Structure formats: structure tokens, C-alpha cells
Amino acid sequence: MSAGTTKLAVTVTEVTPVNELVTRFRFERTDGGLLPTFSGGAHTVVEMKDGDITRLNPYSLMSDPMDQSAYTISVRRDDEGRGGSLFMHQKVKPGDQMVISYPVNLFALDLRAKKHLMIAGGIGITPFLAQIKQLAATNGRFELHYACRNPALGSYVDELTAAHPNNVHVYFDDQKQAIDLENLLDGQPLGTHIYVCGPKGMIDWVCAKARDLGWPREAIHYEEFLAPQSGKPFEVKLAVSNKVITVGEHQSLLEAIEAAGVDAPYLCRGGACGQCETAVIGYDGKFLHHDHWLEDDEKASGKKIMPCVSRFEGKTLVLDR
């Protein structure tokens, strides 16, 4: 069972450039039916058939969670990446049929919060777009602080400030504007929850500052999807299915396992959810752990690997899969 996610057959109905780097895609059900509703912060895993390669990339759903007619996602082009975002930008056209997963939420709002304080960096704005629509419909109290490089690359800045002029605060790097984090966190009412989505540096900065100011762990939420990194090809033996596979330069270990026809569980494909955790039976070499899931001692133990983002360099690697 692949992570217990059911699939949806969809048709691309709109491809809309948002700015130089970001393009929005609109999906409707191919059979004309309604899509499932979802909760703000959920993502879908998009299957990309690019010749012989199948990529599965997670993208936050940004449309109104109550709107069952279509889902939208925004994809930032990554010219250095493994090609998933380039495929979306260059190959996907209106009318194309694609397969996406049912929504999965690993970045849900804590609905007990007396106030939701959102901090976004760049393309990290997308889950908040859906969460804000959800909160606006249920009279939830929120405040968004959104940092982007410059006005031209500020995806959805105009829509957000027009719809919520009092709740949305935008900061442009090129105008030397920066979030005054200490003052922002200081003085928030009891019961406030923080949500951060953006580059790793921003997430670490917010989490560390909140901790220093005595915020409880349970009130700090973040989502950072790592894209799998490219690296040197390596060989892996899958002990249960008795296969030897080679992980290509631009392929993740999880993708290579799937390409060999071996069913492996997953949810986020970004090193965060823990679903794909795989036991190591034997190895001679070095692990390149890139995930947020395993604890440091687990990473050092050589007994576990998260194949969605982590790689290996060395002679032999045998996995319990």
C-alpha cells in the first residue's frame, strides 16, 4: 500500500504565469465530478510522467478548501533542481491529464488557537493562501507576515493585501524591509500559535527566537518540504524483494525503489513525515542524510534511512525492502 493515499485523475484546465519564477496550475476532475474538500495546509502529490522517468512531487494546495470544483497549486521554477519544476513549467499544458493524490495535511491549523500568526518566505506562501481562506470563512483570527525578494516576485501580494488589508504585512528584501521578529513575538496573546513556511534559514530563525522567548513547542508549527538532492549514482540491494537497483544522479532512492516495481510507503516525499523510514540491513560507506525526521543518533546509527531525500556513497547498501 503506497502510503494509503488514494489517487485522483485530473485534467489541467489553466496554466497561469504568476511572475518570472512562479506558475499556477488548476486541476479539475477528469470525470467531471467534485474534488474532495480539504483542510488548509494540505498538499497533494503530483505524478509527472516525463518520458521514462516518473517523478512524484508534493505541492501545497492553495485554493479555497471549500471549493470542490478545482484545486490550484503554484510551482516555483528551480533551474538547479532535478527537473520536476522545470517539467511542470515547460511541459504541462491545459488539457493534459495527470494523476494527483488525495489531499494530505502535515501542516494543519491548530483550531484551538486564539490567534494564528503566520510567517511566510517566498513560495512558502502557498499553504497560507488556503489556510487564510479557511479562517476567513470561519471568522478565525489571523495575521500574516510575508517576506519576499522584491515586488515583482511577490506572488499573490496584491490579492492578499486587497482582501485582508489589516491582517497582511509584506516585507521586500530589496527595500531592506525585514520582519521585526522579537517585537512581533513579544506581546502576542496567550493561545497564539505560530506557523512558518519558507526557506530553512527562516524556519530555524523563527523557531529559535520563539523558544528563547519561552514559547511552548506545541504552539510552533512549520513546514519545510525538502526537494531531493541530486548526487552520485549508487547501487542498493533490496533484501525483501531480492533486487539490486541503481539510483541515478537525478533520481531519489525512493523513486529508484518504485521504478524497480517495489511498493514503498510514503506521504510527503520531503523528509518530514516519517512514512518512508526504511531499515538498513548492512552497509559499507557513508550515508548522506537530508531528512528532518530521524534524530541525530538514529542518523549516526547506520540503521535507518529516509529514501525520499537521503542518499548513500560507498560500496554496498542493503535495505529491508
Add this chain to the structure above:
Amino acid sequence: MSTFDFPPSITSRPTYGTLEPRAGKFHLMIADAEGAEAILRLAEADPSLMGKSHIMYIPGETGDRFTAKLEALAPKQLYVGPSYTAAVPRLRRILQDAHMGLQVYLTGTEGLMGQAMLEATTAGIPHTAIQTEHRGSVARRMQCVHCKGITENVITDPFKCSHCGLNLFVRDHYSRRLAAFQAVCIDAEDPGNVPPSVELYT
């Protein structure tokens, strides 16, 4: 000695630690009776804490044994009240204006800690972020599962519900939302057959 080692029990039963100074700009300490000893120790561990601390203290049967010592700590604010119930409106007012980063320390009897924790969690602090240290009496606040009435300071098992009069036995199953342990009829299957009461933990 005011400390007691509770025997291991089921996972719903609260466990208590030792108060430790934490980072934060405002600290709220709530104690009853021998709980004062834990506050004195905390102040010793980090004297700088007191300048940003509000202490709410209910001496109960300890009378004025600890109040002078608490005053000597020179906390930012010290309140000494006659009962927890009397202190509740004040506590709610403090929490109403409090900000994220507030550190809460609870110490003393289980009943005091449980009820103050309920106020703090209702105000929006996760229960796991609240520190507790047990001191003093091991009496329990019990909810009769049948009539829902709370009997305070239960020290024997079984006991009689102070509301409906049923004979109840003491469970370790605990509800944070009620700040009480569960008490269940002991002679439901054999009415009138009630074993003699024994003191808890004897």
C-alpha cells in the same frame, strides 16, 4: 518532609517533576501549603527569577509558616489568599492579560495543581509546557462518575460521595478537564458489601 514518591501507575495519572527556572519575561507561580518549599528552592536556583515573578500562595493548614520567607524573596508580586476558590477570579484576570512566553509553575497538592493547570490550559498554554512539583498532602480531588459531584481532599479508599452518598472506590484514571480522579461505585454488583476504608498509599 513534604515530598512523596508516587508509585508507577497508568498513563492517564499525572506525574510531577521538580520545578526548574525557564527562559521567559514573566513567570507565574502558584502554590499551596508545603508548595512554598519548592518555590523557595526555585528562587535559590535562579535568584534573578523573582524580579519577574508573580507568586500566588494559599497557605492552608501551614498557616504563616512560609509567608515571611516568600516575602523575603521579594518577588515582583506576592498574593497570599485564604483558599484556591477565592484566588480563582484573580488568576483568571492575570491570565486574561498574559502573553505568549509566560512561564507557569505549579506546586503543592494535586488538587491545587490540577485546578490551576485547568485555568492555564483554558487560557491557551499547552499542559506539557506547565511545570509541576508535588508537595504536601496526597489527598485527591475525586469526581463521582455517577452524579458528577466533586469530593475534595479524599484520603481514604473507598469513600462516600459527598453529593449522592454512593460508596466509591478511588481510581488512578485522571481528567485534566475536570482536574479530578475518577471514583466509581464499589458495591454495584453486590449492594451493601463495602470493604473497610484504608488510607491512600498505606
Add this chain to the structure above:
Amino acid sequence: MTIQFNDETFRGDYTFRNSQWAIDRFPFPFHEDSYMYSVNMEQHQGGPKGSVYEKRFDVDEHYVSEMKDRAIVLAEDPLRCQSLPHMTLAGWDLLELIMVSKSEDYPDLFELHRDGNDWHWINKPMGIDQRFTFMDETTLPYGPMEYITRQTQGDFAVLDQRDDNLWMDAGMVTTQADWSLDFDIGMNFFEWHAPVPKAHEMGIFVRALKFLLNVQQGSPARRLNWTMTVNPLLDTSPENYHKWGVQKTTLTPENVGEKQFLRVELQTFFRLPRSNALVFPIRCYLIALEDVVTVPKWGRRLHRVLRDIPVELATYKGFIDNRPLIVDYLSKFDDGLPTSDGIWPEKDTEPPLQA
């Protein structure tokens, strides 16, 4: 086939009866001749035609009478249905899930007509015809969770998911195996299961939680649980234990077959879309021992399971005092022949009881 609803009681004169149809489809919980805890989860995507697994929310001949019994319990004790303030959205999710499922699965009994947020719900067995505005609590006579669960068999625990745990923050609980929603509301998965013996040490709850946290939209799961109840009493609550507990002492060798019931819970788990909560319906099925033993395989197996079950479990499940009486009765329906694997009755292949 349209279901013939029984007019029966689950208290007082206890007129509850299972028809032959209900006996044949009873969810017998033992797949082998012994029992120990296990996570035993499987996907809830239908099942054999006519079985209790076939539909998302099974409706049977006891529906109307069970709903009457629930109304009696709630009138006596409104605390059996509670929802913490942040769970209202999950209540709407649940209402939608049940209305959509029942109207699709039982079109002859239930109808749902939707025009945007203007909804029209028709429940024919209960004679309900309700127009309301979806997501507007003021247009329903009760909150959304209470409204729909007053019309759906089984208890409902609605679990909020946060901090890698599940929190029982809402529920409708009137047919429970001796646990109190009013006491347990707000607890996490480990806390509300705290009184269960042995299973914690076995790691059962850690594994079960891991599974449940990953139940996703569109992929519901299910499992069976069981206990024993004297008389077909749905409301075996701790709240009323001082009233019903004494009934456990009324068993005799003469009446055990008709008075002692096997109580089976069909537990299902659905991810709720808008709230990301998890709903945990706990559907209770009752069967008298004398009806169980009409299926030769079940008679043999139930005897062996109850005879060999560890004392802690028999105590926790509340039948330790009556076990000798029950096992003695069931022994007459166990001829020692082997039984086939699985829970199904296999009436065509399993040999009849040997004299």
C-alpha cells in the same frame, strides 16, 4: 431489499431480538480459537454483499429502536454528547460524511439534496425532513455532530490530530463498553486507553496510533473489538453502573443462553477533510449466546476463546465472575472438532455439532 425495522427495547423488558438475517451477518470477532490484543486494522472499502462491512455506515433492523434508546439516554444525561469548541468544523465534516454515505448507500431510506449550502435531508425510517444551511449551526435543532449522530447507529468519538497524537475532543457516546465521554473528553490516545490492561506493555497503542495518524482522506480503516454484556443493554455506561451492575449477578445455568450477550464493536476510522480530524465510529452489535451457538463453528470457537482467555482480560471485560457459568454453557456446543480460519460462519462446510 428494504429493511424491516424492529420495534424493541434495550432496557426494562429487553425485547431486543436478532432475526435470522441479523444472526447470519453478525460480525463474529474471533478469527481463530484464541484471543489476544492486536492492532488488526484493515481497509474499510466495502466487504461481502449483505455483511456489516459492505456499506460505510451499516443500517440494520435495530436502527429505529437504537435511535429511540439513544434519545432516552440523552434526555437523562445530556453530557453523553459533548463537543469542545474547536470541534464544530469536524462536526460538519461528520454530518456531510454520513449524509452523503447513507444517501448513496441506502437511496430507498435516505435522501440528500444539495444546492450550494442549501441542503435538504430526508430520513425516511425516522420520519425526518430537514432543510438547513450547511456550516450554519443556527439552522439545525442541535449542533452538527449531535444532529447526525442522533440518526446514526453506534457511538462516535471525534479525534483532533495535533502534536503527533489524537485527542478525544468531541463525541456521542451512549452505547459504550463502560467508559465515560464526560470524563475522557480532552484526553489523548494513550490517556483514554490508560485503564486497558496489558496492551500498553505490548506496544499495541504505539503501533495503533502510528497507523491512525496516517489514515488519509479516501482511505478509511476498520477493526473489531468485543466484550460481554448481561442482557441486551446498550447503555453499559460507568455513569449508570450502580444501576446496571447488579444485573450481572442474575445469570443462572438456565438463563445464561438467552441473557448473556456477546457484544461486538465494529470500529471504523475516517479522516475528516475540512478539519483534518479523525472520526472513530464504534458500532455495537449484540447477540445472545443461544443465537451464537446456532452457528456450529462459532459455538466451538467462542467456548475455546472464553475458556482460555487470561484472567486480566476477563476482568477488564467485566465477565470474570460469570466466566464459569458461561464456559459451562458453551462447552455443550464444543465437540472438539477443528474449526476453519477466519470469522465467517461457513455453515455449508463446517460440520454440525456432533452428539
